[in-house]
Amino acid sequence: MTENNKKKKGSSRRKFLVRTAIGTGVLLGTGYLTRHIWRRTIFTEVDKGESPYLGDAATPGIWFEVTPENEVILYSPKVEMGQGTHTGLAQIAADELEIDIEKITVRHAESVSTNVDPFATGGSTSIMGLFQPLRELSATMREMLKNKAAEKLGVAATSLAVANGVISGGGKSITFGEVVDGVTDWEVPDVPPLKAMKDYKYIGKPVARVDLHDKVVGAPIFGMDASLPGMLFGSVCRSEKIGAKYVGADTTAAENMPGVVKIVKEKDFVGVVAKSYQEAENAKNAIEVEWKVERNWTSQDIEEMIEVGKGKPVVIQKEGKAKRILNNEEGIISSEYKSPLGAHAQLEPNGALAHVEGEKATVYISTQVVKITQGEVADRLGIATENVNIKPTFLGGGFGRRLHTPNAIQAAVLSKAVGKPVKCFFNRKEEFQNDTFRPPTHHLMKAKLSDDGKIEAIEHNVSSGDVMFGSALIPVDLSGFLGADVGAWRGGMFQYKAIPNHRAVSWRVKLPFATSWWRSLGLLANTFAIESFMDELSISAKKDPVQFRLDHIQDDLAGNRLKNVIKACAEKAGWKDGAEGNRAMGFAASTDASTPVAQIAEVSVEGNQIKVHKVTCAMDPGISVNPDQVKAQIEGCIIMGISASMFEKMYVEDGSLAPTIYGPYQMAQMRHAPKEIDVVLLQGVDKPGAVGEPPIGPIGAAIANAVFRITGKRLREMPLEIS
Amino acid sequence: MKISFTLNGTAQSVEVAENTPLLWVVRDVLDLKGTKFGCGKAACGACTLHVDGEAIRSCSYPIKMVEGKNITTIEGLSSGDSLHAVQQAWKEEIVPQCGYCQPGFMMATAAMLDKIPNPTDEDIDKNIQNICRCGTYYRMRKAIHRAAEIKAAEASDS
Numbered sequence: 001m002t003e004n005n006k007k008k009k010g011s012s013r014r015k016f017l018v019r020t021a022i023g024t025g026v027l028l029g030t031g032y033l034t035r036h037i038w039r040r041t042i043f044t045e046v047d048k049g050e051s052p053y054l055g056d057a058a059t060p061g062i063w064f065e066v067t068p069e070n071e072v073i074l075y076s077p078k079v080e081m082g083q084g085t086h087t088g089l090a091q092i093a094a095d096e097l098e099i100d101i102e103k104i105t106v107r108h109a110e111s112v113s114t115n116v117d118p119f120a121t122g123g124s125t126s127i128m129g130l131f132q133p134l135r136e137l138s139a140t141m142r143e144m145l146k147n148k149a150a151e152k153l154g155v156a157a158t159s160l161a162v163a164n165g166v167i168s169g170g171g172k173s174i175t176f177g178e179v180v181d182g183v184t185d186w187e188v189p190d191v192p193p194l195k196a197m198k199d200y201k202y203i204g205k206p207v208a209r210v211d212l213h214d215k216v217v218g219a220p221i222f223g224m225d226a227s228l229p230g231m232l233f234g235s236v237c238r239s240e241k242i243g244a245k246y247v248g249a250d251t252t253a254a255e256n257m258p259g260v261v262k263i264v265k266e267k268d269f270v271g272v273v274a275k276s277y278q279e280a281e282n283a284k285n286a287i288e289v290e291w292k293v294e295r296n297w298t299s300q301d302i303e304e305m306i307e308v309g310k311g312k313p314v315v316i317q318k319e320g321k322a323k324r325i326l327n328n329e330e331g332i333i334s335s336e337y338k339s340p341l342g343a344h345a346q347l348e349p350n351g352a353l354a355h356v357e358g359e360k361a362t363v364y365i366s367t368q369v370v371k372i373t374q375g376e377v378a379d380r381l382g383i384a385t386e387n388v389n390i391k392p393t394f395l396g397g398g399f400g401r402r403l404h405t406p407n408a409i410q411a412a413v414l415s416k417a418v419g420k421p422v423k424c425f426f427n428r429k430e431e432f433q434n435d436t437f438r439p440p441t442h443h444l445m446k447a448k449l450s451d452d453g454k455i456e457a458i459e460h461n462v463s464s465g466d467v468m469f470g471s472a473l474i475p476v477d478l479s480g481f482l483g484a485d486v487g488a489w490r491g492g493m494f495q496y497k498a499i500p501n502h503r504a505v506s507w508r509v510k511l512p513f514a515t516s517w518w519r520s521l522g523l524l525a526n527t528f529a530i531e532s533f534m535d536e537l538s539i540s541a542k543k544d545p546v547q548f549r550l551d552h553i554q555d556d557l558a559g560n561r562l563k564n565v566i567k568a569c570a571e572k573a574g575w576k577d578g579a580e581g582n583r584a585m586g587f588a589a590s591t592d593a594s595t596p597v598a599q600i601a602e603v604s605v606e607g608n609q610i611k612v613h614k615v616t617c618a619m620d621p622g623i624s625v626n627p628d629q630v631k632a633q634i635e636g637c638i639i640m641g642i643s644a645s646m647f648e649k650m651y652v653e654d655g656s657l658a659p660t661i662y663g664p665y666q667m668a669q670m671r672h673a674p675k676e677i678d679v680v681l682l683q684g685v686d687k688p689g690a691v692g693e694p695p696i697g698p699i700g701a702a703i704a705n706a707v708f709r710i711t712g713k714r715l716r717e718m719p720l721e722i723s
Numbered sequence: 724m725k726i727s728f729t730l731n732g733t734a735q736s737v738e739v740a741e742n743t744p745l746l747w748v749v750r751d752v753l754d755l756k757g758t759k760f761g762c763g764k765a766a767c768g769a770c771t772l773h774v775d776g777e778a779i780r781s782c783s784y785p786i787k788m789v790e791g792k793n794i795t796t797i798e799g800l801s802s803g804d805s806l807h808a809v810q811q812a813w814k815e816e817i818v819p820q821c822g823y824c825q826p827g828f829m830m831a832t833a834a835m836l837d838k839i840p841n842p843t844d845e846d847i848d849k850n851i852q853n854i855c856r857c858g859t860y861y862r863m864r865k866a867i868h869r870a871a872e873i874k875a876a877e878a879s880d881s
Binding site: 081082083084208209211212213214215216217218219220221222224225227258276277278344345346347348349394395396397398399427428628632635636637638639640643661662663667668669670671672673674675677 | 740743744747751754756757758759760761762763764766767769796797798801806810813814817818819820821822823824825826829844847848849851852853854855856857858859860861862863864
C-alpha cells in the first residue's frame with residue numbers, strides 16, 4: 001500500500017488524496033490479452049464477462065476529496081452515460097464512509113489526475129468491477145479519518161463512532177472536514193472488515209439518481225454544452241462515400257464567407273473555423289473537396305459478404321459430436337436468420353471542445369475512453385501525453401459509440417491552427433454516415449431431435465462484420481491469434497449445456513466501413529437466432545417452449561441461475577402458450593457476461609402491425625446495488641431492443657450509408673414502448689454482475705416467437721416485418 | 724438583423740443573420756445550454772422549446788420568426804426554486820438516463836398539458852413524438868400522467 005497527500009498551495013480547499021493500492025484484488029482483466037492459453041478457453045472466459053477492473057495496482061483510479069464544508073467529492077474513473085454508475089458508486093462510498101449520500105458529489109476524473117480508467121467505460125463492468133475496491137477504499141478512509149479524529153479529540157479511536165460524516169465519542173465530535181484540516185501526514189491502516197450486506201443503508205436500495213436534478217433542470221453537463229471564452233466553431237469536410245480518401249480541396253469559395261476565421265488544410269482532412277456553428281457549416285459546404293473513391297458500394301455487395309460459409313470459420317464452442325451428427329443425416333431441422341446493419345443513433349452527436357495552448361491541450365468531450373482520447377490527441381499534436389488534459393463530461397448516450405473519438409483530434413488540430421478554443425461536432429448526417437455500426441449478421445441454425453423430443457445435437461454458425469477487431473479499444477491486432485471476434489459472437493454460444501452435442505462457429509467478415517461495439521455487441525442478433533430456433537424446435541418436439549428450455553439446462557451454478565430466471569419470468573407473466581385472438585406471449589432467454597435474463601413479450605398483430613403491450617423480465621445480476629437503476633436499465637434495454645429488432649436498418653445506396661436522419665432511420669417512439677414492463681430481480685450470487693447490456697438479449701426473439709403464435713409466420717429477419 | 728423577443732421572462736435583443744435557427748441563438752448567443760441539438764432537421768425533438776406557449780423544434784425555426792414573441796426554455800420552465808409539475812413528476816419517476824433528450828421531452832409535455840390537462844395514453848402517443856435512445860418512454864408515460872395530477876392539484880390549491 002502507498003499513500004500520498006497533497007496540499008495545493010493557495011487553494012482554499014484542502015485536498016486529501018488517497019491513491020493507494022487498496023482493493024485491486026480483482027486484476028483479472030487483461031489476462032486474456034497477454035496470456036497464451038488455449039483459444040477456446042479464452043472464449044469461454046470472455047463469455048463469462050467477469051474481467052472487469054483494469055486499473056493498475058498503484059493507481060486504483062478512484063479518489064476522494066473532503067471539503068471543509070464536510071462534503072465528499074468522489075472522482076470517478078468511469079463516465080456516466082445514463083447507466084447510473086455514478087449513483088451506484090455514491091451509494092457504495094456513502095455506506096462504507098458513513099456519510100449521507102447527499103453529501104457525496106460524483107465527478108468525472110480528468111485525465112490530468114492520472115486516475116482515469118486505463119481502458120474504458122463499457123461492457124457492463126463499472127459497478128461489478130468497482131464494488132469491492134470502492135468499498136474497501138471507503139472503509140479504509142473512514143478508519144483513517146477516525147484515527148486522525150482520535151488524535152485531534154484526544155479520545156481513543158475505539159470509543160469513537162462515525163455517522164453522517166461526523167465522528168463522535170467521549171462527549172466530543174468532529175466532522176470529516178474538520179478532521180482533514182491541517183493534516184499532511186496520514187497512516188493507512190489495513191483494510192477493515194466491511195459491513196454486512198444487511199447493514200447497508202444505500203447498497204441494495206432504490207436510491208434516486210445522483211444526477212437527477214441536473215438532468216431535469218437542463219444543466220449544461222454534456223460535451224456539447226462545454227464552452228470557453230472566445231470559443232470558435234469548427235467543421236470538417238467528410239465524404240458521403242464509403243471508403244473515400246481525402247486527396248485535396250479547393251477552398252476559394254469558402255475563404256471569404258461570413259464568419260470564417262480560417263481554413264485549415266491538413267494532410268488527411270480539410271476543415272474550417274468560424275465564429276458560429278452556422279457559419280462554419282456554411283463555409284464547409286462551400287469547400288470543394290476531391291475524394292478518391294475506389295468502389296461504389298451497394299447494399300447487395302454487403303449482403304453477399306455476410307453469409308455463413310464465406311470467410312474464415314473459427315469454432316468458438318464445442319461439446320460432443322454435433323458436426324458429425326448434423327452432417328448428412330435424416331431429420332435435421334435447419335433455419336436461417338438475419339440481422340441488419342444498425343446505428344447507435346445516440347442523441348448527442350460526437351464532438352469535442354479543444355483548447356490548444358502551446359505545448360498543452362485541454363479537451364472537453366463525451367468519451368467512453370478517456371485514456372485513448374488523450375493518447376490520440378497527444379500523438380497528433382506531437383506533445384507529451386501528460387500535457388493533454390481530457391475533461392470527460394456527461395455523455396448524451398454512449399452505447400459503445402464513444403469508444404473511439406477522432407473528433408477530439410480534429411477539434412485539437414483546428415484549435416491549434418487558430419490559437420483559440422474550438423468546438424467541433426458532427427451534424428446528424430455525418431453522425432449516421434460515420435457511425436461505428438452494429439454489424440449485420442447471418443445465422444445458420446441446425447439441430448436434430450431425439451425420439452423423446454429432446455435436442456440431440458445443435459449447431460450455430462454466425463457470419464458477422466467485425467466488432468472488436470480493428471477497434472481503437474483493442475489496439476493489438478488479435479485477429480490472427482483469436483481468429484473469431486469476441487464481440488461478434490457475444491451471445492452466440494449455447495447456454496443449454498445439457499444438450500449433449502453442441503457447437504458454435506463464427507465466420508469473420510471485414511466490411512468496407514467501420515462496424516464495432518454497439519450495446520451488448522452480438523448478443524441481440526445471436527440471441528434472436530438461437531432463441532427463435534429454440535422456439536421452432538420446441539414446436540417440432542411438441543413441447544411447451546419454457547419447459548423445453550428448462551429440459552436442456554445443465555445443473556451447475558450458471559444453469560441453476562438460468563433456470564431460476566426462466567421459472568420466475570414464466571410465473572410472473574402467467575405464461576400461456578398459444579394465441580388468444582390476435583394476441584399471444586412469446587418467450588426467450590439469454591445469458592450475457594454471466595447474467596441470465598428471461599423475457600416474455602405480450603404482443604398483438606393487427607393487419608401487418610406488430611404491437612408489444614407488455615414485457616415481463618426476470619434477471620439475475622447478483623447483487624443489485626440499486627434495484628431501481630437495474631430496472632431502468634432493463635426497461636431501456638427492452639425499448640432499445642424493440643427499436644432495433646422491429647424498426648432499425650441502415651443500408652447502402654449509391655456508395656453511401658443511409659438513412660442519414662431520424663425518421664427514415666426509424667426508431668421506437670413513445671407509441672411503440674410497452675405500457676407495462678414487469679421486472680423480477682433475483683440474486684443468485686453474492687456480488688454485483690453485468691446489468692447494462694444483458695437484458696437487451698431476448699427481446700427480439702420473444703417478439704418474433706409471439707408473432708408466430710398469432711400468425712403462424714416465422715419471422716427470421718430483423719427488423720421484424722409481416723409481409 | 725436585430726431581433727427582439729422575451730426569453731424566460733426577460734427582454735432580449737440579438738444581432739444575427741435572420742435565418743439563424745433559434746436553437747443556436749439560445750445556446751450560443753444567449754448561453755442557455757438546456758435546449759439540445761440532436762438532428763438539425765426537426766426530426767428528434769431534442770431542441771423543443773416554447774414560442775408563445777407552443778412547443779416548437781428550435782433547430783429548424785429561423786430567428787426572424789420570433790420577433791416580439793415569448794420564448795420559454797427548460798431553464799425558464801420552473802419558477803425560481805420551485806420546479807414545474809413536469810419536472811417534479813420526472814424526478815418522482817426517476818425518468819432520465821443519459822438525460823440529453825429529456826429537456827425536449829419535458830418541454831413537449833408541458834405544452835401538451837396546457838392544452839390537454841388530463842391526457843389519455845393515446846393523447847400522449849400522438850403528441851409526444853420526440854426520440855429517446857436510452858428508452859425512457861415507459862417511465863416518461865408514467866411521469867406525464869403524474870405531472871397532470873400534480874398540475875391539477877396545484878390548480879385546485881391556488
